[in-house]
Structures are given as C-alpha cells and as structure tokens.
Amino acid sequence: GDSCDLKNGGKGTCVNLRQCSTAITLLQEQKTVPQICGFIGFDALVCCNDEKQKAPQNIKEPGAVKCKEYYPYAIYGILIPGGEQSLAREFPHMAAIGFGKTDDIQWLCGGSLISPNYVLTAAHCLNSSQLDRIEILMMIGVGDKMRTQQEVCRLFHEMHPDREPVSQSTVSRIERKYRELGHVRDAPRQAHPISLGMYFRGPPRYVRLGELDFATEQDDAQPQDFTVKRVIPHPDFRPVSGRYHDIGLIELDRNVIPTHHVSFACLDTVRAHKEPQMISTGWGRTEFSGRTSTHLLKINLDTVSIDECQRFYQGARREVPRGVVDDLQLCAGGKPDQDTCQGDSGGPLQLRYEDVGSAIYAYTIVGITSFGKACGLSRTPGIYTRVYGYLSWIEGIVWP
Structure with a gap:
C-alpha cells in the first residue's frame, strides 16, 4: 500500500x-x-x-474474545437514520429460518449469526420433540372448526410420516388436560398463525444469510443459503410450562463466508443497559393478520422496566405463570406502532455501537424475540429472552 x-x-x-x-x-x-x-x-x-x-x-469470556476476533468483519458505511425498511448490509448478522419443502420454503423465523456456523434464535422456532403436545393441541383447535381425534391422528401422520403415529387416546388425554386449563378454548383465538405454520411444516431445514428483500434480486443483497445440520433448544425450555428459556441454536451445514453482506453479531456481556431504545429486526407482519414483509424491517423499541412489564402480563398465566423473570427476560415496545409481529420470532433485540463520525459499527444481541400479545392491537410490550442470562450455555456449545 x-x-x-x-x-x-x-x-x-x-x-x-x-x-x-x-x-x-x-x-x-x-x-x-x-x-x-x-x-x-x-x-x-x-x-x-x-x-x-x-x-x-x-478477556476470559469466549463470546467477548470471539467478538474481538470477528471485529474485522464489522460493518462499514454511513447509514440514513429512521425509516422502517433496513438498508443493504445494515444487519449482516440477520438470519431467515426456513421451513417446509425445497420448492416451497416458508421463512417463518429470524435469528442472528454469532459464529461461522451457529445462528442464535428462539427455542420455539426449533420444533423440538417437546413441542409434540403443543402441535397436537393446535391441530385440535386450529381455526373455528375443532377437529375430531381421528382427524388429528391422520393429520399428525401426514405431517410426520417418519415418526411414531399418535393414538386417539393420546389426543384425548391432551385435549382433556388442556380443556381443564382452558387452553383448547383459547387456542384458536390466541395462537399465532406463523407459529401454527411452523408446527405443521416440521423443524427448520434452511437458513438464509445476507438477504434483504425476498421479492427481488436487485436489492444489493448477496445471500448465502445453508441447510440445518442440528437444532439445539435450551434443555429447560418447556412450552407447556410457559415461555421461559426460549432460546436455541442452529448449527449450519458449513461455515459462512464473511462478507459485507454476511457477518457476525456479538453476544451481550452486560447485565443492565441504560439505553432508552433498542432495535428489533425481522420480516414480520406489518399489522395484525396482515401479510409478512418481503423486505427486512427495523424498528426502534423503547425499553420497559420489569416492574412495568409485570403489570401488563399479570393475567398471562399460560405464557409466564411465574411472572416475567428479570434475570432471564426483558421487555421492550408497547407504544403505538412499536410491536414486533408474527414472523419476527427468534429475531434479535440489539444495540448498535459506533463512534461519532466513524463509518464502522457493530451490533450486540441483547434479547431474542420470544412472544407478545397480538401485534397492533394493544400497547403491551413484547417479552424477549435475555441473552446475558445464557452466555455460559451458548459459549459451551459454540466455542467449547
């Protein structure tokens, strides 16, 4: 030079x-x-x-060490603040997680690239064996029409021909249990369509990195496609007992090629943040029951204190029967037009770090989109899995 x-x-x-x-x-x-x-x-x-x-x-923490190692792949460029649509190369760690057949992939969840071969996402996006009961429940109660036990057994077999058939007695037992708890009655009204789509299409099979707009190839994106080698939900994730420990990892079939369009995010190593807002990204619905966006969206969400969040979710005994757990969860959003909608599940709640006047910046993943009330219909904040609470678990798998 x-x-x-x-x-x-x-x-x-x-x-x-x-x-x-x-x-x-x-x-x-x-x-x-x-x-x-x-x-x-x-x-x-x-x-x-x-x-x-x-x-x-x-530095002792593997995640912090790797963040330094990956820093040469940080993002360059002056960005235009504001706006709902993200820019090319603005969120190069953003992953789209796909379900279904190769000729009909449904991109239903988001995630964050944190190493050359691991994506961080929500456990409920991984459709682990622990979700069988929830899947059967949704088959019973999808839409306005309740399916018979025989129909549920047939549908389950069609969805999972390689798995052990489910018996009518099992369906009956699950239905009876959840009727006692009131879940079957509520399921058709409260269940998110995107979540149902995940259950019916089986586990995630594909990951796309570097995408911006699925509807065009003229968006200055350079996507890289991968197949899923392994899914790893947190071992304590029990969807029937609430949305606690809603965090998981996807191992890719090969290492990514870092570029300006595909690079890594850092894991949060700070217990508490003073920033009044954080950034959420995803290809989610822009309004309740609306279409998903083909273009990656971004939104600034106000952070919400745990005490305030607890008040909003006092009656949510199914999702948080023990209340919002401060060490493991955090809350954001809740103001008009500040919702992360269906399809954003597993995506990041993040902070961007940069110096004034610098053309270089990087993202730290603080939370993982877990759940919230129907988007656009209330002023209720969303609940996110707190990454800081799971650092040891993540690092033990990604950087053993």
Whole structure:
C-alpha cells in the first residue's frame, strides 16, 4: 500500500482495516477512530503501523474474545437514520429460518449469526420433540372448526410420516388436560398463525444469510443459503410450562463466508443497559393478520422496566405463570406502532455501537424475540429472552 503519515509523526502504510491489528485494537479497546486513508468500494483503508500495537486485554469470556476476533468483519458505511425498511448490509448478522419443502420454503423465523456456523434464535422456532403436545393441541383447535381425534391422528401422520403415529387416546388425554386449563378454548383465538405454520411444516431445514428483500434480486443483497445440520433448544425450555428459556441454536451445514453482506453479531456481556431504545429486526407482519414483509424491517423499541412489564402480563398465566423473570427476560415496545409481529420470532433485540463520525459499527444481541400479545392491537410490550442470562450455555456449545 501507499505510505502515509501518522498523526504522531510516525510513518505508516495504507492497508485494509481488516489487515491492521493496531487499528482494530484502537477501535475495540480505546474507542478511537483510526486514521482513514480512503476507501476502495466499501472497504476502509487505514494508516497502519503494527509495530506500535498494544497487547490485547486478557478477556476470559469466549463470546467477548470471539467478538474481538470477528471485529474485522464489522460493518462499514454511513447509514440514513429512521425509516422502517433496513438498508443493504445494515444487519449482516440477520438470519431467515426456513421451513417446509425445497420448492416451497416458508421463512417463518429470524435469528442472528454469532459464529461461522451457529445462528442464535428462539427455542420455539426449533420444533423440538417437546413441542409434540403443543402441535397436537393446535391441530385440535386450529381455526373455528375443532377437529375430531381421528382427524388429528391422520393429520399428525401426514405431517410426520417418519415418526411414531399418535393414538386417539393420546389426543384425548391432551385435549382433556388442556380443556381443564382452558387452553383448547383459547387456542384458536390466541395462537399465532406463523407459529401454527411452523408446527405443521416440521423443524427448520434452511437458513438464509445476507438477504434483504425476498421479492427481488436487485436489492444489493448477496445471500448465502445453508441447510440445518442440528437444532439445539435450551434443555429447560418447556412450552407447556410457559415461555421461559426460549432460546436455541442452529448449527449450519458449513461455515459462512464473511462478507459485507454476511457477518457476525456479538453476544451481550452486560447485565443492565441504560439505553432508552433498542432495535428489533425481522420480516414480520406489518399489522395484525396482515401479510409478512418481503423486505427486512427495523424498528426502534423503547425499553420497559420489569416492574412495568409485570403489570401488563399479570393475567398471562399460560405464557409466564411465574411472572416475567428479570434475570432471564426483558421487555421492550408497547407504544403505538412499536410491536414486533408474527414472523419476527427468534429475531434479535440489539444495540448498535459506533463512534461519532466513524463509518464502522457493530451490533450486540441483547434479547431474542420470544412472544407478545397480538401485534397492533394493544400497547403491551413484547417479552424477549435475555441473552446475558445464557452466555455460559451458548459459549459451551459454540466455542467449547
């Protein structure tokens, strides 16, 4: 590269930011913008002198270590604030999770790329064996028409021909139990159509990264498609006992190729945040019972205190029978037009970190979209799984 003069009077060379460990250290540890020589396309060229590199701090948390390692793949570019539609390369960690057959993929959940081969999402998006009872329940109570036990058995077999058939006595037992709790009566009214679609289409089979608008190839996106190698719901996730521990991982069939369109997000390592707003992203519905968006959407959500959130969910004994657990959950949204709707399940609640005047920024995943009341119909905040509460579990799988 060309030679350049450092502000301290020393000599340097203009190189790609990713090749200059000194510049990365300045950004990460001292929050200082490196000296910019210029740009080649979207790549920043910095005046680099690696001889003056400082020794990196000793960080014990694997997630924090990997965040530093992945930082060269941070995002470049000046963004236009506001607006509902996200921009190309704005959220390169955003994953779309697909269900169904190859010729009819339904992108029903979101997630976040946190390593070269792992996506972080919600456990309820993984359709684990623990969801069989919920699936049968939904088959009983979908729509206005209640299915007979025989119809449920037949439908379950059609959906899962490779699995053990379900007996009418099992259906009867589940139906009786949930009728006693009032769930069957409420299920058709309260169940989200997107969730039902997941149950009927089986486990997730596909992951797409780097997508912006599913309806066009002229959106400056460079998507990468993967198949699901393994799904890992949190071992304590029990949907019949409430939406606690609603967090899971998807292992991809191969490593991603990091680009400006596909890169990694960091895991949150801070217990409490003072930021008044966080960002939610997804291809969800823009209104209740409306169509899903083909274009990736973003929205700023106000953070809500646990005490205030508890008041909203006092009667939600099915979702949070023990109330909202502060160590494991957080709340956001609730103002008019501040809802994450169906289809955003598993997607990130995130913070963006950048220096004033810097063209480089990165995202930290604070929460995972878990559930909320019907979008657009109330001023109730959504509930998110708190990533900080599950760091050890995530790190033990992704970076053992």
